[in-house]
Structure formats: structure tokens, C-alpha cells
Amino acid sequence: MGLLSKKDAKLITDPLADNNPITIQVLGICSALAITAELKASIVMAIAVLFVLAMGNVVISLMRNIIPSKIRIIVQLVVVAALVIVVDLVLKAYAYDLSKTLSVFVGLIITNCIIMGRFEAFALANGPWQSFLDGIGNAAGYGIILIIVGFFRELLGSGTLLGYKVLGDPIEKTGVYAFGYENNGFMLLAPMALIVLGIIIWVQRSRNEALIED
Amino acid sequence: MGLKQNLHNFKEKNKDKKWLPLFSAFHTFLYAPNEVTSKGTHIKGADDLKRTMNTVIMALIPCLIFGMFNAGYQHFAAINGYTEGMSFLSGDFWNLQNFMVGFKKILPLVIVSYVVGLGVEFIFAIIKGHEVEEGYLVTGMLVPLIVPIDIPLWMLSVAVIFGVVIGKEVFGGTGMNIMNPALIIRAFLFFAYPTWMSGDKVWVSGAVKRTQEIADGAQLDAISGETILGSLAQGKEIAHSIWDMFYGFIPGSVGETSTLLILLGALFLIFSKIGSWRIMLSAVVGALVMGLLFNGISNAGWIGEGSKFYALMNTPFWQHLLIGGFAFGVVFMATDPVTASQTTKGKWIYGFLIGFISIMIRVFNPAYPEGVMLAILLMNVFAPTIDHYVVQGNVKRRLKRIKAKTA
Numbered sequence: 001m002g003l004l005s006k007k008d009a010k011l012i013t014d015p016l017a018d019n020n021p022i023t024i025q026v027l028g029i030c031s032a033l034a035i036t037a038e039l040k041a042s043i044v045m046a047i048a049v050l051f052v053l054a055m056g057n058v059v060i061s062l063m064r065n066i067i068p069s070k071i072r073i074i075v076q077l078v079v080v081a082a083l084v085i086v087v088d089l090v091l092k093a094y095a096y097d098l099s100k101t102l103s104v105f106v107g108l109i110i111t112n113c114i115i116m117g118r119f120e121a122f123a124l125a126n127g128p129w130q131s132f133l134d135g136i137g138n139a140a141g142y143g144i145i146l147i148i149v150g151f152f153r154e155l156l157g158s159g160t161l162l163g164y165k166v167l168g169d170p171i172e173k174t175g176v177y178a179f180g181y182e183n184n185g186f187m188l189l190a191p192m193a194l195i196v197l198g199i200i201i202w203v204q205r206s207r208n209e210a211l212i213e214d
Numbered sequence: 215m216g217l218k219q220n221l222h223n224f225k226e227k228n229k230d231k232k233w234l235p236l237f238s239a240f241h242t243f244l245y246a247p248n249e250v251t252s253k254g255t256h257i258k259g260a261d262d263l264k265r266t267m268n269t270v271i272m273a274l275i276p277c278l279i280f281g282m283f284n285a286g287y288q289h290f291a292a293i294n295g296y297t298e299g300m301s302f303l304s305g306d307f308w309n310l311q312n313f314m315v316g317f318k319k320i321l322p323l324v325i326v327s328y329v330v331g332l333g334v335e336f337i338f339a340i341i342k343g344h345e346v347e348e349g350y351l352v353t354g355m356l357v358p359l360i361v362p363i364d365i366p367l368w369m370l371s372v373a374v375i376f377g378v379v380i381g382k383e384v385f386g387g388t389g390m391n392i393m394n395p396a397l398i399i400r401a402f403l404f405f406a407y408p409t410w411m412s413g414d415k416v417w418v419s420g421a422v423k424r425t426q427e428i429a430d431g432a433q434l435d436a437i438s439g440e441t442i443l444g445s446l447a448q449g450k451e452i453a454h455s456i457w458d459m460f461y462g463f464i465p466g467s468v469g470e471t472s473t474l475l476i477l478l479g480a481l482f483l484i485f486s487k488i489g490s491w492r493i494m495l496s497a498v499v500g501a502l503v504m505g506l507l508f509n510g511i512s513n514a515g516w517i518g519e520g521s522k523f524y525a526l527m528n529t530p531f532w533q534h535l536l537i538g539g540f541a542f543g544v545v546f547m548a549t550d551p552v553t554a555s556q557t558t559k560g561k562w563i564y565g566f567l568i569g570f571i572s573i574m575i576r577v578f579n580p581a582y583p584e585g586v587m588l589a590i591l592l593m594n595v596f597a598p599t600i601d602h603y604v605v606q607g608n609v610k611r612r613l614k615r616i617k618a619k620t621a
Contacts, residue, residue: 180366186406195380202384 004133011133015141018210022145023201027113031105032146033193040162041101042150044091046143048106050136052083053115057135060123067124076119077110084109114142149196157187235339235346263388266551267351269488273479274355274546277469280462282320284472285363286312288465289419292439296453302461302474319419320468322367323358330371331357334378338387349388349395350378356396356546359469360539360587361403362416364423369410373402393594394553397543397587404587412583414440417465439465442537447580449525459536470542473535480545489549492558493565497544498535500569505531508577526577534573543586544568553594557604564600568593 004012021027028049035041059079060067067075088106091099099106109115118138123131154160159167159177168175170183186192228234287307291297297306331350339346357374377399382391404411415421418439442464445452454464462472470476483489508527511517517524535541548554548568555564568589575585582588 180368182369182407182409184372184406185408186402189405198380198384 008130008133011130012137012140015134015137016144017141017204018208020141020145020204021114021117021138022142022197023204025114025117027117028142029194029197031108031112032142032149032197033190035102035105036146036150036193037153037157037188038101038163039147039150039154041098042146043143044095044098045102045105046139046146048087048091049109049112049114049142050139051087052080052109053118053139054132054135055083056080056115057118057123057131058128060119061126061128061131064124072120072124073116076116080110080115080119114138145197145200148200149193152196153187153193156184157192159183232340235344236336238345264348264351266488267348269486270352270483270546271355273482273488274352274359274469276475276478277359277472277542278320278324278355280472280475281359281468282316283307283312284462285316285319285419285468286314287463288417288439289315292418292421296463299455300458300461300463307463315419316363319363320358323361323363323365323370323468324355326367326370327357327374328354330374331378334375334383338383342387347388349382353377353396353399357399360396360400360467360542362411363419363468364416364421365403365410369403369407373399373406376402389552391552392598393591394547394550397547397591397594400587401591404582404584412444414438414444417441417467441466441583443526443576443583446525446529446537447522447583449522456533456536459533464537467539467542470539473541476541476545483545483549489545490551490554490561490565492561493549493554493568494544496562496565497548497569500566500571501534501540501544501573502531502569503566504570504573505529505534508573522580523577526580534576538576538586539584540569540572540586543572543590548590548593553597555597555600555604557601559607560597560600560604563604564593564597567596 015021018024022029022032031045035045056076056079060076063075084107087109088099091102091106118134122134126134151161154162155166159165159170165175167181168177170177225234225237228237284307290312297304300306328350331354332346335346335350357370357377361370377395381393381395381398382388385391410416415425415438421438440448440450442452442454442459458464460473462474464471480489480494484491484494509531512524512527517527521527529537544565548565555561568586571592572586572589575582575588579585
């Protein structure tokens with residue numbers, strides 16, 4: 001017997017690949033497009049969503065028997081808004097530059113479809129421990145895609161990773177720039193995030209038999 | 215038993231091999247295959263896909279050859295100065311020296327475009343296990359004609375891979391694409407590597423290299439050549455006469471400069487019934503209407519001379535047809551039968567909006583002087599919607615007629 005039962009472990013592993021919130025359910029696309037031009041922003045965004053979703057799921061799950069179903073959306077919004085404000089203030093206090101890069105998108109975690117979706121679909125019907133695991137799993141599935149997209153966009157668009165010039169200096173013409181390589185400015189624009197995301201979905205769907213339609 | 219039968223037998227023998235699509239591709243390129251369709255009723259037309267594409271390529275050849283001469287002419291003109299009032303058949307233009315400069319620059323562009331593009335098509339054909347599609351034949355010829363001459367070859371390859379995979383194969387290959395792949399390739403280059411697709415250096419062969427050499431300390435005069443649209447957008451004087459623009463003795467993408475030869479290509483396409491004259495005509499009308507509107511605005515004095523839009527707005531409306539890639543785009547890209555509207559009425563609307571929007575983008579957005587590329591891509595997306603409403607309108611009209619008769 002491991003740390004988690006088989007069913008609980010599935011709550012975490014399922015959203016990572018076979019039921020990924022971004023690539024399979026195609027939720028939370030807006031933030032995936034907006035902030036993935038830099039790897040660092042993607043990572044911070046992934047952590048922020050991880051915190052909000054795991055905590056929110058637990059809170060909603062604990063309250064699930066006392067929330068009147070007519071006003072449940074409002075209650076969910078209050079919970080997620082409170083958590084997002086915590087994240088926003090922490091970022092402003094300890095990583096001001098980064099919070100400026102993420103700008104409005106931290107606040108917009110409130111409207112992230114993944115979060116409301118998990119509250120509605122899972123936390124309202126399951127215990128706090130399962131809800132916590134489900135939150136971690138879905139946020140991680142979201143985060144992985146964000147980080148993959150951020151990795152390629154920053155590497156090909158700016159030639160850096162986490163701000164380090166891994167491909168050499170484009171002005172001094174060192175590294176690969178000495179051979180005439182140039183950064184792909186298109187990668188920094190939002191359409192390219194959609195296309196990178198599309199390629200990820202394409203690869204995933206064509207490799208996984210269970211996901212092939214028709 | 216002739217060679218043709220031998221090839222056919224060879225194909226039958228290797229039916230299950232993975233590389234068969236590769237063989238079939240070359241086979242059908244040279245011979246009409248023996249297999250005939252066995253099921254269903256068919257109407258047989260002489261103008262199959264391959265013949266259609268060959269016709270377009272034939273129409274493009276004059277532009278390509280002119281582009282080679284023009285590349286050399288622009289190169290030497292940037293160093294020695296332009297010849298004023300040159301006639302179309304002038305020996306200053308049509309000489310071997312000019313041709314060799316352009317030939318050495320443009321042939322690699324053509325080769326890279328075809329090798330990379332067809333390579334991607336072959337790979338997809340092998341993975342999908344069906345025959346190679348000829349769709350790239352025209353795209354491969356269009357691509358070298360719509361890029362600046364000094365574009366690095368690796369950039370072109372990246373763009374071609376992107377254009378063929380994302381622009382065409384993900385939708386299901388030839389005939390299924392929503393947008394024109396050649397324009398997707400150009401749009402990719404434009405947004406990915408803007409320094410290589412705009413400005414005053416990339417249009418003249420050797421200008422970028424020379425700038426680099428001067429920066430390294432060489433004693434040379436810098437050479438440059440701004441496109442007409444680029445100069446207008448910055449409010450500069452135009453050094454070229456109207457005839458230069460019409461003949462094509464101006465800097466620009468390889469094949470887009472000569473309006474005269476594009477016009478010849480257009481006539482060829484119209485008479486061979488490959489290109490739609492409705493789209494071409496309505497696009498020209500659309501451009502003229504927009505141009506007249508802008509001329510009206512500037513004549514009425516609603517816009518000051520200091521405005522950054524003034525120079526382009528004040529350009530006589532008919533000159534918009536001669537400058538930039540408008541003529542080339544309208545004749546060879548807007549008429550692409552896959553991505554254009556299919557219905558007759560739809561073609562008029564589609565063409566008109568292309569002309570209208572391209573001039574609008576040209577004038578209002580100096581950062582994207584080449585509006586025709588974006589206008590065609592935009593209308594490609596709307597073409598099915600236009601067709602839908604035209605068809606629905608027709609259905610409604612006929613239903614009404616039936617009702618009126620029976621009532």
C-alpha cells in the first residue's frame with residue numbers, strides 16, 4: 001500500500017495527460033495564450049493556479065453540504081476571489097516585476113474556466129482529501145502545458161530561458177547567432193501560442209489511441 | 215512491353231511497400247497512370263489538377279525571369295544611379311550582367327522552396343499512406359516571387375515548413391486548406407523576421423551584406439532601395455516615374471514589381487479559364503473605390519498635410535494598382551480556386567472586399583505597407599461564409615418563386 005490508494009493516485013495522474021484540462025478539455029486557454037511568452041511567467045502562473053485550485057477545492061468541498069445550490073456560483077466566486085487576492089498580494093510584495101508582467105492575468109484566475117469547472121464538477125460532490133488531490137492534479141496538468149508552451153516560446157522567440165541567454169547574444173553575435181540565426185518574433189505574438197498549443201494537442205492525440213476520434 | 219507497362223508492373227509488385235507513394239509521385243509526374251476509377255459515374259475533364267497548376271506556373275514564368283533581370287538592375291542602379299526614362303525593351307535592363315546577379319540569387323530561393331516544400335509533402339504522404347498531392351507545385355513557384363531577394367535561405371525553409379504543415383497539411387492537404395499556403399509562408403516571415411521583410415535594405419541584392427561590410431570598416435558606399443510603398447509611408451519623394459512602376463523597374467519582392475507582365479499573366483489565366491476574371495476585376499474595382507474615397511478625403515482638406523497618412527491618401531487612386539504587391543496578389547493569389555469563394559456572386563463580393571481592404575490597410579497602417587497579403591488572408595477566412603449566404607439567398611429566392619406560383 002503506497003501513500004495514495006490507486007483511485008486517489010488516478011485523481012492526480014489523469015489530468016496530467018489523458019484528461020488534461022488544456023489539451024483535452026480545452027479550458028483555461030486565455031491565460032495560456034497571454035502569459036506564456038516567458039518561461040518564468042508561465043511557472044509563476046502555474047504555481048498560482050496550483051495554490052488557488054487546491055485550496056479552493058478544499059474549501060468548497062468542506063462547505064459543500066451547507067451551500068444552497070441556488071447561490072453556489074456566488075459562493076464559489078467569493079472563495080476563489082479571496083484566494084486570488086492572497087496570491088496577488090504575495091506576488092506584489094515579493095516579486096513586484098513579475099507581478100507587473102502577469103498584470104491583470106493574476107486577477108483573471110478568478111474567471112479561469114478550469115477552477116470553476118473543478119468546483120462544480122468535483123469539489124461539490126467529493127470529500128476534502130479527494131478534492132485536494134483533484135485540485136493538485138488539474139492545476140499540474142494546466143501548469144505542465146503552460147511550461148511547455150512557455151519553454152518553446154521563450155527559447156525560439158527571445159533566445160533565452162528564464163532570462164538566461166542560452167543561445168548566445170544576438171547583438172554581440174555569439175553562440176548560434178554567429179551562424180546567422182535570428183529570433184523568431186512571431187513566437188512572442190499570441191497566435192503562435194495557439195499554434196504551439198495546437199501542435200501539442202496534435203501530437204498527444206495522434207499518439208494516444210484512446211483519444212483518436214471517429 | 216514498353217517502359218510504361220514495366221513501371222506499372224513494378225508498382226503492382228511493390229503495393230505494400232512504405233515508400234510506394236514516393237515512387238507513385240514521380241511516376242504520375244511523368245506518365246498518366248494505368249489505373250482508372252472503377253466505381254460510380256464520372257465526368258471526365260481535360261483540365262485535371264496537374265494541368266491547372268502547370269498553367270499557373272506558365273503564367274508565372276515571365277514574372278520570374280523579369281525578377282532575375284530586375285534584381286541585377288536594382289543592384290547596379292543602387293550603386294551607379296537609375297537610368298531615367300527607360301523603355302521596356304531597353305538594353306540597360308535586359309543584359310546578361312543583370313541576369314547573372316539575379317539568377318545566382320533567385321535560383322537558390324526557387325530550389326529551397328521546392329525541395330523543402332515537396333520534402334514535407336512526401337513525408338506526409340508516406341505517413342498517411344496515400345499518393346503525393348501536387349498542391350505544392352504552384353505554391354513552390356509563388357513563394358520565391360513574393361519574398362525579398364536577400365532573405366536568408368534557412369528562414370525561407372523554416373517558413374515553408376510552417377506554411378505547408380500548419381497552413382495545409384493540418385487541414386487535410388491539398389484542396390482542404392482554408393488559407394493560401396504561399397501567403398501563410400509570407401505572413402510567417404513577415405511577423406517572425408520583420409527586419410528581413412521590410413525596410414530599405416532587403417529589396418536590393420547585396421545591400422544587407424554591404425551594410426555589414428561597412429560596419430566592419432570596408433571603404434564602400436552604402437546601397438539601399440526603398441519600395442514605393444515604404445517611401446510613401448514615410449512621406450519621402452518618389453524617384454521613379456509611373457512608367458518605371460508599370461514596367462517594374464522598381465525595388466520590391468522578386469516577382470511582384472512588373473505590372474505589365476502580371477497583366478500578361480492575368481490575360482493568360484483568364485483566356486485559359488484557370489483564373490477567375492470576376493475576382494480580378496472586382497478586386498481592382500474595390501481598390502479604385504477605396505482609393506477614390508481617400509483621394510476625396512485628402513482633396514476635401516479633411517486631413518492635414520502633416521498627417522502621416524497624407525502621402526498615401528493623396529496618391530492618385532489608380533496608382534495603387536501599380537505599386538506594391540497588389541497586382542500580383544490579386545491575379546495569382548486571390549484567384550486560388552481552393553481558398554476563394556466558389557459562387558459567382560460570392561466571387562464579386564470576395565474580390566471587391568480584397569481590393570477595398572488592401573488599400574485601407576496600406577494607408578492606415580504604415581507598419582504593414584503590404585496590405586494585400588493581409589487582405590487576402592482575411593478574405594480567405596470569410597470566403598466560406600460569403601458562399602453560405604449566397605447559397606442561402608438563392609434558396610430563399612427560389613422558394614419564394616415556388617410559393618408565388620402555387621399560391
